[in-house]
Amino acid sequence: DAGVTQSPTHLIKTRGQQVTLRCSPKSGHDTVSWYQQALGQGPQFIFQYYEEEERQRGNFPDRFSGHQFPNYSSELNVNALLLGDSALYLCASSWGPGANTEAFFGQGTRLTVV
């Protein structure tokens, strides 16, 4: 049973560019949440997707957008990259969008903006 998979594992982009990160949830899970983890800090919630809609959003600008596909996989898009967007981007999957469900994380995509 595959866990949460993310691609790519590492990425280097230039300021101003756009990036797309991908996530496949754990088998049986239908909800995907995205987090940003800066070095030395805990993950910060970006948004959550369930039934192909954004259900919850954290305190992130509109440059951060996402999508969920019918097979429950998800993409995170970041436009107009800033140096401060350099971080580990984590995807977590769960069954259902509620707080009473356990979330499992992927290994993350490390984004470096130069």
Place this chain on the structure above:
Amino acid sequence: QKEVEQDPGPLSVPEGAIVSLNCTYSNSAFQYFMWYRQYSRKGPELLMYTYSSGNKEDGRFTAQVDKSSKYISLFIRDSQPSDSATYLCAMSSNTNAGKSTFGDGTTLTVKP
């Protein structure tokens, strides 16, 4: 002030020691409490998941939640070098379902 504050560490203990990791929080709506272990440059791994107040034990790990004090703890018995990692506490509420709020982590080193 952050909603979740975690003892920053770092923490260094000898093998076999009992380790105590702690978080405090300010949002009384939090009802679900999690502990994750994160190895360097990897994603967080769910260790413990508890609801409301009380204790939960799983092998060498015990999670405690005291909602009256807004304080949670993770105890690790008979610590092993393989327990060396960063430990993250996380919390969520029904009113903001699906969004977990994390502490900044405590880095633990268990020396052989």
